Amino acid sequence: MRRIKFGTDGWRGIIADDFTFENVRVVSQAVADYINDRNMAHRGIVVGYDNRFLSDRFADTVADVMIQNGIKVYLSGGPLPTPVTAFAVKVHDAAGAVMLTASHNPPEYNGFKFIPDYAGPALPHITRAIEENVMRLQDVGGVRVLNQEAAVELAFKPGHTGAPAPAAHATKPHIAERIIIDPRPEYFEHLEQLVDMEAIGRANMEVMVDAMHGSGMGYLDVLLKKARARVKECRCSRDPLFGGSMPEPTGKSLAGVCRWIQEEEGRLGLALDGDADRFGIIDAGGVYITPNQFLPLLYHHLITVKGLVGPVTRTVATSHMLDRIARKHGQAVYETPVGFKYIGQNLMEKDCVLGGEESGGLSIKGHIPEKDGILAGLLAAEMVAVHGKSLADLAEEVARQYGGKLYSERLDVRTTPKQKQQVLEKLQELRPAELAGVPVAERVDLDGLKLVLAGGEWVLVRPSGTEPLFRIYVETGQPERIEQIRRDLMEMVGLQ
Template structure:
């Protein structure tokens, strides 16, 4: 029942996300650590604001403690990247974060991080699943939480200052102080408020925060910073003349942005802006890494400055690995996650937001002007995105059409260059355009993304796929 996708294990609360399954996963990880002889180094565990998150950590600690493994329990809800940062800096073999990231409120889950603070890759997750299969659910030993604390097998920590100081050491805080920016911030009832508010206030920003309360239902909205979920933030930026609006998802590893004109900036735009800023204004040199469902405008920016863009499958573990391999200065994905070389080996919405503020301060230009500057220098592309729910029977049919028979709609009007099945079905066109159909690794959805030099062409191609697949 416990299967890992691109963002760890996620499941509906009370269905598969249960106390029994949480304990099974904890026991599997304990067995794995003992077998690998890293159990003596302990493990760090954190959680977000979702229903049952803290309880899930307590149950996991009880199982791990019974196996003699010390747990460093971050005893307040914190951003996922804080846990990754702590695993990396303190050289833990593993770390856990109880979160379902941007999924609907009925979900929860657990992310596993490996040495270096990296997302567990496919080899690791398959290995974890093998250990899970061997666990006898009826015979899992547990040590009561308070007893485990008394024995020194659980230590409660709160390394928020370390995480905040690390980000501030990498940012031009003096430039931010001088800019006196007016910022609206929406943590979306998630865990970024303390970290990002502290950083921005330290930068003397005029800051206002909305949706900061603890609400396990996320105000009835999806805790993902999209054009639909950021209407309130958008209205606030326009009505009160903010320099920008910033939002982070439920566990603060993804970023959403409203510019000074009140326009929602797609995560693709944010990635392009920051890569352009690092090269044009900070004078850095190096390639960029994106997944295959992320804008090819990054390729255009890289080409403009004599650099290279590398493409990898969906999953941030592939981005961070490719960055290490190629010396890339930034990597990211169209769902809003990114990181910069020298920071953690995973996505961080708090750091990305701070870097964006630095960009405005250093350039002295509003976001809307920077967007136009990039379009003028590096060209433009238009993205169309669609998502479809399906039944298990429909999924089997779609898998057969797309991956087994490898059938496609008639795309002869668009000059197909080649087709890749590296991760989903992606068609590349000769004009740098592309379309991909792939199943989400975090939600039961089929996603179709198309990017073309003309908006109408992108819509038409998505429509062709939709009609052909009977969606």
């Protein structure tokens, strides 16, 4: 049997190849064992799913395994975005959640994500514990299949490490049950407390919402209409094939939104990926706003308009414009490896007011420590409404206040497996005194290799965890230097 491995954000695989009902049962049992070993079964578990092929059936399979292990299940009554599934953990004070989604991956994929009781991505030590359970179960072929009476007996057996100890006053154990939930009302109420809905209404904006056929339909569009914005809906219907493409909100995939804004003179286009945890933004004039451009604007807005003054946390691949803003306001910057789990940890532990990544994930203080594209879209609408200008114009204003524009680019470079290993060895030893004619001021090996140059330019090389591929990120205040910095770095490590 092929080994099941958890990646940056859970386990993903091709449906009917490795993402099968048998394997979903194995991973569900591994999660059930994790919950029972920590005496949390009595709190129950939320199970959510997206619009992908068979996601609802996989969710039923997860629920069955949990119930057979004495764990109450709060099962979504329909497709849910990942951030809403995470929020439901807080609503029900659950031991965690399982979300069936492959996010922005191609249609043939599905995935299994465990969200612990703090309602954010699982940290590495949690993932490792579940993976160890998976390996043990794969070795012995042991997925527990019990009837209700046996599940109750297991859960309340004295001394059993996989069950809560019954309370002293308990007279009869409760049988694990399946409860159908709809967390939308509580989630909507919560977002309305974080976003200035009245400002959005006063602006009389016309906005296009593109759900990309994902589980985010019926969220951002509904909330904007409630705020009295005029909303045009795009791809807000279920299609497990996502129109034949990947449900990833990039400039290229949002061409239809760009055309609508150009032709109809709309103010804003807001898009969500397949499970609505990532955002895409199209500005007035049909201009795509990258996450690296949007995050600094949001941080500036949070500080100067919403009064949320505090540290910021970002990944190694995310714009240092955030650092400039933080410095000017006397705040700390916490840099993390790539993966929102690290951002979420800093939101919880470092009192950060914003956490973000260049791949399109963010959350803010007062929200759950999970990336949320719905919240991001509402905040973008609030910013346009409050400032009375396009995001591009706001970016010009912010750049003037914080030291000038920064330009960011990413390039993916494919290699052979042999070449990948050679490059990795060179990266470990690489300590250049200068790059592209400028002294190297800092060497960061938090995730890949990042060289920060005197004056603030930087370049990052990160290997893919699953493919013979490297991602090269460059940021500079002089766009004509992007190619030179990238080329010189590639020559040093043998990627030419």
